[in-house]
Amino acid sequence: MNAHSKRLLFFFGTLLLVFSGCARTRADEAGEPSVTQGLSFRDSILVGDTELNPGDPYLKVSQDGEVFVSWSQDNPQAEGHNTRDLFVSAVKAGGQELGEPRRANDRPISSHGGENLAKFTIGLDGSLTAIMPLVGSELHTGDLMTSYAEKGEPFSSTNVARLNDDNAVANHGFTDIATSPDGRIFASWVDGRNDLDQSELFMAVSEDGGKTFSKNYQIGEEACNCCRPNIVFLDGGRTIALSHRFVDPDNVRNHVMVRSVDGGNTFSDPIPISDDGWVSHGCPHAGISIAADQQEVIHAVWWTGGRTKQEAGIYYARSEDGGQSFAPRQLIAEARDDIVMHTHITVDQNDTLYAAWVNLEDNQPKIFLAYRPTGETEWSPIQPVNDDPDWYAFYPMLSTDEENLYLTWMERKGEGMRIKLRTTLLAGM
Amino acid sequence: MGKLGLIILTMAAVTLGGFLFWPDVEPPMDQVQAAPLPETDQHLPIDERPMASVEGVVIDLNCAATAKVLTGSWDSTALDSVLENATLQQDCVSLKKGQPVAVFYEDKIQAVLACNPRGGGEIQRSEEHGNPHALTKYAGAPVVVEGFWADKGTSLFVPVRIRRRILHAESFFTRGGWHTLDCNHDGVPFNASDALVSPNAPH
Numbered sequence: 001m002n003a004h005s006k007r008l009l010f011f012f013g014t015l016l017l018v019f020s021g022c023a024r025t026r027a028d029e030a031g032e033p034s035v036t037q038g039l040s041f042r043d044s045i046l047v048g049d050t051e052l053n054p055g056d057p058y059l060k061v062s063q064d065g066e067v068f069v070s071w072s073q074d075n076p077q078a079e080g081h082n083t084r085d086l087f088v089s090a091v092k093a094g095g096q097e098l099g100e101p102r103r104a105n106d107r108p109i110s111s112h113g114g115e116n117l118a119k120f121t122i123g124l125d126g127s128l129t130a131i132m133p134l135v136g137s138e139l140h141t142g143d144l145m146t147s148y149a150e151k152g153e154p155f156s157s158t159n160v161a162r163l164n165d166d167n168a169v170a171n172h173g174f175t176d177i178a179t180s181p182d183g184r185i186f187a188s189w190v191d192g193r194n195d196l197d198q199s200e201l202f203m204a205v206s207e208d209g210g211k212t213f214s215k216n217y218q219i220g221e222e223a224c225n226c227c228r229p230n231i232v233f234l235d236g237g238r239t240i241a242l243s244h245r246f247v248d249p250d251n252v253r254n255h256v257m258v259r260s261v262d263g264g265n266t267f268s269d270p271i272p273i274s275d276d277g278w279v280s281h282g283c284p285h286a287g288i289s290i291a292a293d294q295q296e297v298i299h300a301v302w303w304t305g306g307r308t309k310q311e312a313g314i315y316y317a318r319s320e321d322g323g324q325s326f327a328p329r330q331l332i333a334e335a336r337d338d339i340v341m342h343t344h345i346t347v348d349q350n351d352t353l354y355a356a357w358v359n360l361e362d363n364q365p366k367i368f369l370a371y372r373p374t375g376e377t378e379w380s381p382i383q384p385v386n387d388d389p390d391w392y393a394f395y396p397m398l399s400t401d402e403e404n405l406y407l408t409w410m411e412r413k414g415e416g417m418r419i420k421l422r423t424t425l426l427a428g429m
Numbered sequence: 430m431g432k433l434g435l436i437i438l439t440m441a442a443v444t445l446g447g448f449l450f451w452p453d454v455e456p457p458m459d460q461v462q463a464a465p466l467p468e469t470d471q472h473l474p475i476d477e478r479p480m481a482s483v484e485g486v487v488i489d490l491n492c493a494a495t496a497k498v499l500t501g502s503w504d505s506t507a508l509d510s511v512l513e514n515a516t517l518q519q520d521c522v523s524l525k526k527g528q529p530v531a532v533f534y535e536d537k538i539q540a541v542l543a544c545n546p547r548g549g550g551e552i553q554r555s556e557e558h559g560n561p562h563a564l565t566k567y568a569g570a571p572v573v574v575e576g577f578w579a580d581k582g583t584s585l586f587v588p589v590r591i592r593r594r595i596l597h598a599e600s601f602f603t604r605g606g607w608h609t610l611d612c613n614h615d616g617v618p619f620n621a622s623d624a625l626v627s628p629n630a631p632h
Binding site: 280364410 | 566567569570571593594595596597598599600601602603
């Protein structure tokens, strides 16, 4: 048989192989997720001034269903390490338009973003409270600032205050801020003021909707100093569950939960979310994302490098007892063990879960999404979401209102940065 | 599986086998690129040579070598807490500026670094990140070091830049997480093009 005949034979053989692989079998059906529909996203929109490298997007929905997005972008007049401004806009028309941006900072904020991004929360009355990291004189994570705006009003410089109440040159960063159902606002962050081997987790509470905050207090020890905490509320705000990444003396970095059942005055010892056994030296910038549904089930999604390369991936776990214990983890997607991937989870009014994360495809970081309707045990097929393969995509962030799922992320190409926002109808609508 | 399925599977296996054992005169391009670099690289000007890459844990070679002499084993080297002797163990817990450094992996010294920069210049990030020009912050950490082999027989390696083996995605795909190693201690990083200057060249 000459080479030409061999090529023909190979061509037809491959064709047969492909068609036979496409044929659906009972075995395929048995292993197939029960949710098979991908979500149809609308066209993406750009967020922020594209000339000023917008980045670090963050999303939140108010009690009355209004979605807001925040981001930072270059302040052309600023120099040094604090070179960014923070803006917040309402997201309108199902994610196709943005409202007038409101600048939240009165001085340039940290240019390093990433997991240490500026965030905000929405008060029960529609007011906004932002939390912003500054690079310190000597340290990468210096002071934390808060800023307050009445509903629909601009942020006022008279309502900008320093959150950390020490005067130490110390690390304060990797924050979370959230509004309790009772209207109080809780801020938590990773704090190095006591100069221990590992950082601590600190908290402050605002009783006036975000205008002022309480004295700082320690709520956890042995915290990974560059892994964001996450706050959720249960039981009308009487129970507060907060996740962070614990560091043991051998540098094992498992995610844990600490709980308060007295409105945030005291917190429990850390409760393991998953015993991943991942060891990391240095600063992995790898937090977990948690969300609580209407049934007060806590859902968690995170990346871990695992004990072995084969274990590395994006995982999900849930707690049905308010964070006192977690079911064994479930693998959502395999991932590389040496590149930290960021995740985010949210839950809609029907308790459908949505998880978004960064993973590699064709050696390029992209945003992926899967969802899991309430009552299901499997996730939908994974679908890629970012729509421009020429840009690297990072840091996905999700939120929902009554009709839509909102997904924003940051993209980089060379020295350029930008933010995309895409929306789709909620699963099942 | 039905008869048709078996027939299709058999045909596919046969044609795939034929393809696999079908000799080709020219290998695909990716195979050409993946071939080991020839030793003649040693004759290239240094700024035209590809940098070599070494992976492992940064160790204090003074401690590791002393422990190896005393115990005959590298067993505790990767932990960087070498001996049961408390004093030596304490002294070996962290890499000190100026101590000889090696990259250790799989029970073997992979590379002896030609320098251990003392550091200098601006501290760019938090203390945890340390000074970008010093190796102390990498003690006991898995890293990737890029540079040039001075002598493979003695594993002597001139480091040019270093990064942690584990990086977050944005850092990996944008900045690459690399930190230049300043072997000259005076703020001038190793620059391969400097090596091209002839000893007879005017200052």
